[in-house]
Amino acid sequence: MESYDRRGFLIRIWRWAGGLVAAAGAWTTWDVLRANGAGAGARVRTVAPDEVPSVGVLEVREMKGYLTRQDGEVVALWWKCPHLGCKVPWCDSSGQFECPCHGSVFNRIGEYRRGPAPRGMDSYAVAVENGELVVDTGEVTLGDPPGNETLDEPTTGPECLGSEGG
Amino acid sequence: MSDDEPTIIGNKRVLGIVPSRPPVGERKDPRADDQVMVWPHLLVRHAVVAVAVLLVVLVLAVLFDAPLREIANPTVTPNPEKAPWYFAALQELLANFHPVVAGVLVPGGIVLGLLALPYIDRNPATAPSRRKVAVATFTFFLVAWIALTIVGFAFRGPSWSWVWPWQEWYGEL
Amino acid sequence: MSMSSKLRQTTIGRSIWRTPDAVTERDRAAKHWASFLLHIYPVKVRRDELSFRYSWFLGVISLVLFASLFVSGVYLMFFYVPSPATAYGDIENLQTEVAFGQFIRNVHRWSAHLMVLAVAAHMSRVFYRGAYKPPREFNWVIGVILLVMTLLMSFTGYLLPWDQLAYWAITVGSSMAAFVPWAGDQAQQTLLAGDSVGSATLVRFYVLHVFVLPGTMVMLVMFHLWRWRKDSMLSHPEGGDHE
Ligand code: FES
Numbered sequence: 001m002e003s004y005d006r007r008g009f010l011i012r013i014w015r016w017a018g019g020l021v022a023a024a025g026a027w028t029t030w031d032v033l034r035a036n037g038a039g040a041g042a043r044v045r046t047v048a049p050d051e052v053p054s055v056g057v058l059e060v061r062e063m064k065g066y067l068t069r070q071d072g073e074v075v076a077l078w079w080k081c082p083h084l085g086c087k088v089p090w091c092d093s094s095g096q097f098e099c100p101c102h103g104s105v106f107n108r109i110g111e112y113r114r115g116p117a118p119r120g121m122d123s124y125a126v127a128v129e130n131g132e133l134v135v136d137t138g139e140v141t142l143g144d145p146p147g148n149e150t151l152d153e154p155t156t157g158p159e160c161l162g163s164e165g166g
Numbered sequence: 167m168s169d170d171e172p173t174i175i176g177n178k179r180v181l182g183i184v185p186s187r188p189p190v191g192e193r194k195d196p197r198a199d200d201q202v203m204v205w206p207h208l209l210v211r212h213a214v215v216a217v218a219v220l221l222v223v224l225v226l227a228v229l230f231d232a233p234l235r236e237i238a239n240p241t242v243t244p245n246p247e248k249a250p251w252y253f254a255a256l257q258e259l260l261a262n263f264h265p266v267v268a269g270v271l272v273p274g275g276i277v278l279g280l281l282a283l284p285y286i287d288r289n290p291a292t293a294p295s296r297r298k299v300a301v302a303t304f305t306f307f308l309v310a311w312i313a314l315t316i317v318g319f320a321f322r323g324p325s326w327s328w329v330w331p332w333q334e335w336y337g338e339l
Numbered sequence: 340m341s342m343s344s345k346l347r348q349t350t351i352g353r354s355i356w357r358t359p360d361a362v363t364e365r366d367r368a369a370k371h372w373a374s375f376l377l378h379i380y381p382v383k384v385r386r387d388e389l390s391f392r393y394s395w396f397l398g399v400i401s402l403v404l405f406a407s408l409f410v411s412g413v414y415l416m417f418f419y420v421p422s423p424a425t426a427y428g429d430i431e432n433l434q435t436e437v438a439f440g441q442f443i444r445n446v447h448r449w450s451a452h453l454m455v456l457a458v459a460a461h462m463s464r465v466f467y468r469g470a471y472k473p474p475r476e477f478n479w480v481i482g483v484i485l486l487v488m489t490l491l492m493s494f495t496g497y498l499l500p501w502d503q504l505a506y507w508a509i510t511v512g513s514s515m516a517a518f519v520p521w522a523g524d525q526a527q528q529t530l531l532a533g534d535s536v537g538s539a540t541l542v543r544f545y546v547l548h549v550f551v552l553p554g555t556m557v558m559l560v561m562f563h564l565w566r567w568r569k570d571s572m573l574s575h576p577e578g579g580d581h582e
Pocket of ligand 1: 082086100116
């Protein structure tokens with residue numbers, strides 16, 4: 001082990017103290033500024049299960065999403081595009097979700113069809129409580145990666161996207 | 167030249183003629199690396215530039231109003247959704263590549279590359295003819311970036327589809 | 340004797356300016372040491388730095404635009420409260436009720452766009468001139484940081500009017516942060532102060548836009564200019580470029 005004189009020792013102490021203060025400052029800043037998650041993830045009471053359509057979707061603002069059915073099961077989709085977060089609107093004429101921002105397209109249950117999105121739309125956990133669907137927006141399941149479309153539902157008409165979409 | 171016969175040029179009497187070269191050595195031409203006083207030579211130029219820039223800003227501000235759309239509405243995504251023009255190139259990349267590539271790797275790589283440039287390029291030459299690789303690389307990226315910016319800014323319409331700017335205009339400033 | 344030189348000769352005048360009128364080159368050189376505004380300049384520069392061709396004056400142009408943004412931005416701050424409930428209305432009010440409000444906002448907006456252009460062009464010009472070569476490497480690094488900060492300034496300012504343009508541009512722009520490996524979601528949530536753009540985001544961007552970023556930029560610009568001043572006294576590599 002090297003030996004120090006008093007000056008070298010004091011310089012070391014100052015450096016360590018400075019480093020410690022900087023690290024504490026950085027950590028405090030991070031801890032103050034990072035989102036604490038409060039407010040997000042509320043449980044939202046929605047409609048009765050039999051009001052959820054199996055043709056088309058039902059938009060529910062409170063849960064920032066849509067309700068629809070897959071083989072009879074209720075699916076609650078988050079409307080936030082898995083690409084860059086635009087709200088993905090439902091296109092009535094074509095019967096699919098079409099994101100206007102960069103042209104990602106998803107089928108009725110949110111599975112990836114085309115566009116720059118890296119996966120299908122994300123979905124929330126749903127439960128039935130007292131005859132009402134309760135959607136837990138804090139519990140998000142990420143959409144499936146492209147290429148696993150299970151729903152066999154062709155488009156029903158012209159797309160809402162621009163003529164040469166995507 | 168004698169006193170009794172003055173030389174007259176253009177109604178003025180010529181008093182003397184000096185040789186075009188100094189008595190000793192060569193004539194000194196102003197050279198690029200001569201040192202000149204900042205005050206006034208550089209200061210007056212900077213002042214003129216400053217006035218010119220402010221004038222341009224003033225004219226723009228009088229002629230064109232800054233845009234203001236409807237109030238923010240989290241439930242309606244406008245179509246097309248356009249980023250500010252200096253991110254148009256990035257947005258154009260995002261529409262074509264996975265976000266990790268277009269949103270993280272490319273911009274991160276560009277910034278890191280620029281930061282590291284003086285430490286990578288150790289060639290001391292400054293004349294473009296003697297640093298062809300550096301100039302070619304930089305120019306390639308610059309041109310690509312400008313082209314992507316113009317495409318993203320002016321040539322993209324609803325749902326990021328291709329439009330001709332002289333037919334439909336969707337650029338946002 | 341002119342009014343201003345009389346003023347300089349008074350007791351108060353001398354306490355402020357400290358040097359007499361600049362008559363000779365020597366006086367002017369002395370000014371560079373005594374005057375605060377002039378001390379950011381070197382006393383002498385190479386003759387070719389005077390020509391437009393050398394730098395296109397892009398550095399000065401950027402600096403002037405920064406100053407214009409600073410001044411117009413202070414005006415705007417008087418009329419703006421960063422909250423989703425008020426922000427949009429404040430801008431409308433600014434444009435319709437405040438004297439010259441629309442004009443000041445226009446100045447701020449166009450200066451911002453021009454500054455992005457000027458800074459990018461400045462960087463390109465410096466590249467093509469090879470002016471980032473030793474001993475100027477680190478000043479180039481500072482310059483790149485300043486370019487990034489200029490973009491961040493513009494980006495944070497973009498949200499403040501709280502209109503559709505602002506909201507969705509920031510939504511899309513900040514979502515890119517989510518794709519950063521490992522810490523992506525954390526990074527995005529920290530940027531937005533939540534899961535999506537909201538009132539906390541607005542405050543956060545406001546503080547960054549009017550204080551943190553400009554403050555940092557002023558310091559970095561001072562350092563950038565100081566380095567330029569120091570380096571302009573050094574000889575240039577190869578004794579200058581011969582284009
Ligand atoms: S945000 Fe939906 S496609 Fe980019």
